[in-house]
Amino acid sequence: MVRQGGRGGRSVTRRDVAERAGVSAAVVSYTLNGGAPVAPETAQRVLKAVAELGYRPNQAARALRSGSTRTLAFLTLDADDAIFTNPIFAEYVHAVQRAAAERGYALYTASTPGGGRARTMQELREFASRQVDGVVLLASSEQQLDPAELDAVGVPWVLVNTEESPGGGNSIGADLFGGATVAMGHLFEHGYSSIGFVGDAPRSEPRRRAWREVCAEHGVEASPLFDVDFTREGGREAALELADLSSPPRAVFVVSDRTALGVLRGLHECGVRVPEDVAVISFDGSWESAYAWPGLTSVRQPIEAMAAAAVDRLISPPEEASHQVFPVELIVRESCGAHA
């Protein structure tokens, strides 16, 4: 018969340890949490008893008492499967998980499968009732959040993968505009003078803005624009359209690796060579970009640093909420045709 869980009154409690060590229950707590000085010899006995009994403090009780569960949550606000379908998102969860673990926090993960804002708030309240110490929200372009409404739940939160929100609040994002500018500059530098844009981005979106402005600086028209889904299939469709054009652009800038993978696939299908016929440059720098064929030149987002910053913000909230921008880095591979 297998013992079923630490529950059911079977498990070792602080009382058992106290008895075995011949001290009061309080001393066990002191020894373990350093709430008060304990004689070295006493501590020794307590620790021995803890080890012998295999005692682990009941975290539910600790949480009830202290108000903190030493737990964070990660909430994906995107379409249901984005979190495992978009490698950069998967990397984000993992990085947050690691950052949390390093600081002694456990991590809940959840997603709101297309439920919109109401669903997000519901999930946030669920985590609040689970007494989490903070929530990392992975932004989606579709879902507009209201900082005030978020604050009202009473759980510290930070929004990642986002631009600065006019509503304020704590948020973290990569330097999209800067990265796209560098990428576009790289393309022009290497002699491409007709550059298309692939992605699901509104006119004002930083990457799209950078595309337009850098084109303007070089006196060429920013065109064509492929406004497609932020998925592999979206990228593939853009490629098919492109291949059908009478005078296709000589290069394309794609908003994300996930979409770019679809572009690559679509171009292959049509027999369009990369980079000989069309050069491709992309954004994210996920591992996927490294093993694509040809290797995808991409603007790398510093996921680890951003994840760590997000966790730190939750654990020690800054005086004032703000948006934090992280620098990006162009990783040159084969798809842009400029590889050494």
Next chain:
Amino acid sequence: MVRQGGRGGRSVTRRDVAERAGVSAAVVSYTLNGGAPVAPETAQRVLKAVAELGYRPNQAARALRSGSTRTLAFLTLDADDAIFTNPIFAEYVHAVQRAAAERGYALYTASTPGGGRARTMQELREFASRQVDGVVLLASSEQQLDPAELDAVGVPWVLVNTEESPGGGNSIGADLFGGATVAMGHLFEHGYSSIGFVGDAPRSEPRRRAWREVCAEHGVEASPLFDVDFTREGGREAALELADLSSPPRAVFVVSDRTALGVLRGLHECGVRVPEDVAVISFDGSWESAYAWPGLTSVRQPIEAMAAAAVDRLISPPEEASHQVFPVELIVRESCGAHA
């Protein structure tokens, strides 16, 4: 000033609700949990108060009292980055997360970055002390677990992504042997008669066994064997080796999509055409395989079904521990050269 969390004595408790609804605290509980009959009209008042106050039961208190947190944990026993680097693993976490959510459970995720068995046990105990109701362990080929040791922690567990363990315990896995047999059969059926094997698998591993046996049935030598890392880079190295052979095999069976992606990449680098020069068939059926170039023919693992089964096993443990095998399905795409 932002309110900091549901903790700190600020939050709404069952008492507040009781007062506002003009009932005792117990009735609030009854209304919410159905522990006892409540007059419809009273229930109405309670629910109204709950809504007005935005009350959510404190889960720490509930857990302390009832012993159940309605929480599961997902623990990856693999190299640190496998969970986001291997798409099929990422899909697994997500599927478990969904299955758990559908049943009203939250999910912790964690990984044991190369810490070996001791680290795993430690993590398991950590979850036990957090009063989780069960743990899904995602197996790694490197780490051998001892069911008895696992049981001793006192948390229900189930091992997924594994073959039957001689030590017993609850486990779940896909029909590796059957799937590989079908894949190999498909290759022979389409006229390939020299088939290599790429993967990090011991002699007795089901996929490798199937490769050997099906080759034997067709009277051909099972060769060459590329014993490489279970990573993209491993696959790439195998491809480079293969391209260097004086008489390379006409097809290869690769143990996983992740490795196969590396193979594809390596073959492209060497100018080896797929499937014209070498056909490739793989295992997992992750989304990655669909958008590879050429589309990867792969044996699809029923991740969702296995994830759901894992969660069900934890929530309602079977009388007797056992290993459960799930059927797989061959998805034919371009890489095997047999696409319609």
Next chain:
DNA sequence: ATGAAAGCGCTAACAT
């Protein structure tokens, strides 16, 4: 340096 005891918010057994 150590112990006694209050109480976190909840569920459930028992009383009405």
Next chain:
DNA sequence: ATGTTAGCGCTTTCAT
């Protein structure tokens, strides 16, 4: 049908 009450295991204040 509703109220009263005893803890769940812990941290922490206040005594000693």
